[in-house]
Amino acid sequence: MMRAADILFDPLLPWMAIWIACALSALLVGLALWRGGRGWWLRGLAAIALLVAIANPSYQVEQREPLSDFVLMVVDRTASQQIGARAEQTDAAIARVTEAVAALPDTELRQVILRDGDDNAGSLAMSALAELAAEQPRARIAGAVLVSDGLVHDIARAPDLPAPLHLLMTGQEEDWDRRLTIKSAPAFAIVGEEVTLTLRIENSGAVPEGAGGLVTLMVGVGAEEPFPVQVPVGQDLDMPLTLSHGGMNVVRLEVDAAEGELTDRNNAAVVQINGVRDRLRVLLVSGEPHAGERTWRNLLKSDSSVDLVHFTILRPPEKQDGVPVTELSLIAFPTRELFLEKIDEFDLIIFDRYKRRGILPMIYLDNVRNYVERGGAILVAAGPDFATADSLYRSPLSEILPAMPTSRVIEQGYRPQITETGNKHPVTEGLDRLFPSVEDSGEPGWGRWFRLVELEPERGQVVLSGIEERPLLVLDRVGEGRVALLGSDHAWLWSRGFEGGGPQMELLRRLAHWTMKEPDLEEEALTATAEGLDVTLTRRTLGETPEAVEVTAPDGQVQVVPLTEAAPGRYTGRFSGEEPGLYRLVEGELTGVVALGPAAPKEFEQTIASAEPLADMLAARRGGAVRIEEGLPRIRQVREGRTAAGRGWIGITPRGAYQTADVTIIPLVAPLLFLLLSIGLMLGAWLREGRR
Known part of the structure; x- marks a missing residue:
């Protein structure tokens, strides 16, 4: 308990009036003295008595209880603080500060733990310190201690502390690290055309000899096998890259961890580039004019992104109509140029009711087969001629066609049905929902067809069936390419709207995108979509129930995510990531990646501990930075305004805060008594001067 005394005033008039009265009193007393009045001193005493009565002074005695001071401590437990021995250093610093503050008189410790946020904002230590300081009375804050690697990302949020600020810095002098950064990358790129990424690999910290030179960079796109590239360290590098398919392409870049480097968390980067097709180049080969030929042409021409080359046989060689060749207006079609020299420029070749007539030699069709095996795609829309001896199946294309004709053509009305496999296949999945059945017949609501070429599947998947579940649409992979047989x-x-029509445009679009190997239409695929740190896994398959997915987090921890069936052939699973970074997915032979935030979070942009970001702030608050590996400092009290850091010690400034327990006020004057005294003195002055 402390005791404090003070003189208080409770004036009867405003202070301005009192000061004016003081000035007038001094003037009148001075005038009396100048004129030689014998009672001037009595007049002065009378004025003083009157002014004291108006000021109404009192004597105040306070009983004070001293309050303890607060030392604030922010403990950085973000991802970069888990590198190496930093977690152990942090624990040791907490123990030392806690023990030292407890040994100081009337001093308490207030601390807050700083964790990683969901928005990849980095170490927000100053925000945490400002919030902690706002919760304490400013007059009781004696000092602040930050246990961190010094890599703070919100310096502008630093609070105005009335006490010293100190940094106990983790890390070691010999730390060094290698980092991969993406300097620039496009958000969109044209499929098949070269795009350039600018990246840089650099070393920082106490880099050992021999750590520079060339290093191996692994580059992977989507689920493709990564390929190695030798790149220099410490230089900006322009790396060309070609996207193989449309849609979102996840480009993975990774440098192997070097011996002795601090962490490999920043050795990888992920770039998401949306692949767009400049033009879809289609070659439509029609065997003869028929009702559906113009429909195919109109469907393809209605899409502005399709470049169509249409080859139609209007006058077959066997036609004998007596018209001289010199009078024909038909233009010779450049078949050699299209089917031999420029065939690889097409993305899709459609054979619409085409049959062998000698116009396309076998060598041309054999080149079409080679084109498919190299990665091309064909769609065969079979007519009655496909069941004859002139069928395309009686050509080199038989080696890639997934079904053979039985020579039977059935002409009977039927509605195409999606098979059990078709319900799983992305080309036909959900087509029936576009034309729901009006009745509870279980059949799709689209119109009927009236011709079916009987097929006997040899390989591939039957996704649509016709009369008595006979194959209607068969899909297959051949080499690197794709084949569809209708x-x-x-x-x-x-397309003509017969009996309500049907989804021919959607079916053709899906077939084209499937042949173009778009990821969204792959039969066997493992994909992931992220919303914040929550991830949804999707596994497509035409086979049995897939196994659980192994998810490897950025820190190497593995968790197993089970999958549940969401629809035929589609299984989903969910998990939440603990931190931002690159997560690797494995299910059987399928692999994938998903990036939560950047592959290398902001915490790992700089990993070498440094007091440089906080240097100005520490100096302004008379604090210091101490490396924990050099020894933990003592904590002692220093007077306010003095330097609060030195060799082996840091200081706090006692604030001397208190709480008033009791107040006693004793009036020093009785206003009425002093008023009578003033009147008496004034009367005495008058009598003294009047007697003269």
Whole structure:
């Protein structure tokens, strides 16, 4: 308990009036003295008595209880503080500060733990310190201690502390690290055309000899096998890259961890580039004019992104109509140029009711087969001629076609049905929902077809069936390419709106994108979508129930995510990431990646501990930075305004805060008594001067 005394005033008039009265009193007393009045001193005493009575002074005695001071401590437990021995250093610093503050008189410790945020904002230590300081009375804050690697990302949020600020810095002098950064990358790129990424690999810290030179950079796009590239360290590098498919392409870049480097968390980067096709180049080969030929042409021409080359046989060689060749206005089609020299420029070749007539030699068709095996795609819309001896199946294309004709053509009305495999296949999945059945018949609501070329599947997947579940649409992979065989030439009825029409445009779009190997239409695929740190896994398959997915977090921890069936052939699972970074997915032979935030979070942009970011702030608050590896400092009290850091010690300034327990006020004057005294003195002055 402390005791404090003070003189208080409770004036009867405003202070301005009192000061004016003081000035007038001094003037009148001075005038009396100048004129030689014998009672001037009595007049002065009278004025003083009157002014004291108006000021009404009192004597105040306070009983004070001293309050303890607060030392604030912010403990950085973000991701960069888990590198190496930093977590152990942090624990040791907490123990030392806690013990030292407890040994100081009337001093308490207030601390807050700083964790990683969801927005990849980095170490917000100053925000945490400002919030902690706002919770304490400013008059009781004696000092602040930050246990961190010094890599703070919100310096502008630093609070105005009335006491010293100190940094106990983790890390070691010999730390060094290698980092991969993406300097620039496009958000969009044209499929098949070269795009350039600018990246840099640099070393920082106490880099050992021999750590520079060339290093191996692994580059992977999506689920493709990564390939190695030798790149220099410490230089900006322009790396060309070509996207193989449309949609979102996840480009993975990774440098192997070097011996002795601090962490490999910043050795990888992920770039997401949306692949767009400049033009879809389609070659449509029509065997003869028929009702559906113009439908195919109109469908393809209606899409502005399609470049169509249409080859139609209007006058076959066997036609004998007596017209001289010199009078024909038909233009010779450049078949050699298209089918031999420029065939690889097409993304898709459609054979619409085409049959062998000698116009396309076998060597041309054999080149089409080679084109598919190299990665091309064909769609065969079979007409009645496909079941004859002139069928395309009786050509080199038989080696890549997934079904053979039985020579039977059935002409009967039927509605195409999606098979059990078709319900799983992304080309036909959900097509029936576009034309729901009006009745509870279980059949799709689209119109009927009236011709079916009977097929006997040899390989591939039957996704649509016709009369008595006979194969209608068969899909297959051949080498690097894709093949689709449609056993009817009546798809045009859907476009014409017969019996309500059907999704011919959507079916053709999906077929084209499937042949273009778009990731969204792959039968066997493992994909992931992220919303914040929550990830949804999607596994497509035409086979049995897939196994659980192994998810490897950025820190190397592995968790197993089970999958549940969401729809036929589609299984989903969910997990939440503990921190931003690159997560690797494995299910059987399928692999994938998903980036939560950047692959290397902000915490790992700079990993070498440094007091440089906080240097100005520490100096302004008379604090210091101490490396924990050099020894933990003592904590002692220093007077306010003095330097609060030295060799082996840091200081706090006692604030002397207190709480008033009791107040006693004793009036020093009785206003009425002093008023009578003033009147008496004034009367005495008058009598003294009047007697003269």
